[in-house]
Amino acid sequence: MKDNLITLLAEMEEYAIAHNVPILNRESGQLLQAVTAGATPKSVLEIGTAIGYSTLLLAANIAPGGKITTLEQDENRIVVARQFLAQAGVLDHIEIIAGNAGEVVSGLTDRFDLVFIDAAKGQYLDYLYKVMDKLSPGAIIIADNVLFRGWVLDNQATPRRFRTIVKRLQAYLDFVTNDARFDTVVHQTGDGMAVSRYQGEANK
Template identity: 50%
Template sequence: MKEYGEANHVPIINAKGLHVLTETVAQKRPRRVLEIGTAIGYSTLYIAANGADDVEIVTLELSDERADEAEGFIKRSRFAGQITIVRGDAGENILRQSGRFDLVFIDAAKGQYPDYFRKVYPLLAEDGVVIADNVLFRGYVRGSEPVPRRFRTIVKRLREYIGMVTENDEFRTEIHEDGDGLAVSWRYR
């Protein structure tokens, strides 16, 4: 999958982010997971392999082409019966979810992270964890370099997201700065 992703320019989680993701999932052992941004299912299958034995994953993907590719990879895995791909706009599809999620992994439209967080918050278990990839976006979010005009909205919203999870008393957040930045926010109530 990694070779396929690289050869076809599919944005998959980098090695350092994947290490933090799998370590966090293995520590949490979630039973219900919501993933926002499936791509080809690369991180989905790593989450499945490190979650609870009976993990159930709902993964949201906007692109039909990517969802088809993910379906192909997932069907060949031992987790096929535990993963549901929901196609369409993630912001709308989050609102169609019910029940509580032990873990939420956000790796989709970077400018939508604050909106995604607001929408998943009511669905997050009281001891749940939210992991968000690419929160430092090419070094611009915490860097001193001027932000190119085309990235200003994304950087502004990622800064807003980081503020949401670091200034909220219900969460303990660690920003892993390797790669493009990964935020791990543990909810404790």
């Protein structure tokens, strides 16, 4: 990674801590980069921009001339994301769409080679259902936080207020691990990251 990119990412990490913005940790960021670099996608959808930290990691690894569409509902975070992404010189390749991702995804008309899901944890399966008819064959879907503090694999200790989220994350993992259209590996990295390859409708 180039020195100026490393410096900017460190600046974003500091901003995130100072302003209490949840972003990928370094280990998960490395996995995101490695998977993206391996896929060299031309068209990427990110659900959950925050301040653009993961957007920048994606941008550094897409195919030349590629585009990222990223969705975020928090207007203040979008302003900050735009500043950081402009500073990195990648804003021309990125479309940030403001709004509730669950509603925005259905209206998208692009086809995506890679989708990174990192927004409302209880909505992952809904996002996936809505994006499925927009996936290229062989598309990669990466979902962060799928093990949610370990409670998704062992839900005995889940506090009551998180039980619905945990159930919904379990439903997401059940779907991508059991549906023949997806090949999925769940990594323990960070809070758990699921990497699925969409095999196309022929495998239904």
